[in-house]
Amino acid sequence: MGLEVTDEAALMLARSLEMGGIDKQRGGVRLRAARGLGGGTDVQVELAEGPSTGESIIERDGVRIFVDPSVAEAFPDAVVALDPQHDTIVIRPVGGRPLRVRKRVYVSGRVQGIFFRDSARTVASKAGVAGSATNLADGRVELVLEGDEDAVLEVISWAKNGPVHADVEEVEVVDEAPRGLSGFRIS
Secondary structure (H helix, E strand, O other): OEEEEOHHHHHHHHHHHHHHOOOOOOOEEEEEEEEOOOOOEEEEEEEEOOOOOOOEEEEEOOEEEEEOHHHHHHOOEEEEEEEOOOOEEEEEEOOOOOOEEEEEEEEEEEOOOOOHHHHHHHHHHHHOOEEEEEEOOOOOEEEEEEEEHHHHHHHHHHHOOOOOOOEEEEEEEEEEOOOOOOOEEEO
16 A cells, blocks of 8 residues: 555645745655654654655655655555644554554643643543653643544643643643553652
């Protein structure tokens, strides 16, 4: 089957090429695999003047996508899609189980002393997300969330507002490699 590209992802990649001043006749977007901070495989998306030796080329709606062999090997049957919540390009497996992800989330604002951690545990548990919630010395709350990608994104979306008495100012999300967490703890 190989790598497929959704309409939304192709549109975003086309806009990126325009903004980057890349000639769409010769250039395109390169997908390259890299080792992630947590030990998993991350995919880097970069503008390119042309394909490199060994790369396969996917053409979709006037956009040329240069796929490094390491990406094709790591994601043999996948879809390049747009994550609308974060306005970023993601790669998701075709069929089968949803992609399992792990995200470390730092929430700033008035988030301590108002049951943010307990509320996060309730929301995460209902969504089937494992992890933890911790008060940090600098006043932030740190959430570690692991589970199916859509469920984790649902909890992150909730964290942008938090419980009723929270005043969330900023949410920072860091991708990590899944570790097989289960349950949800507060510390």
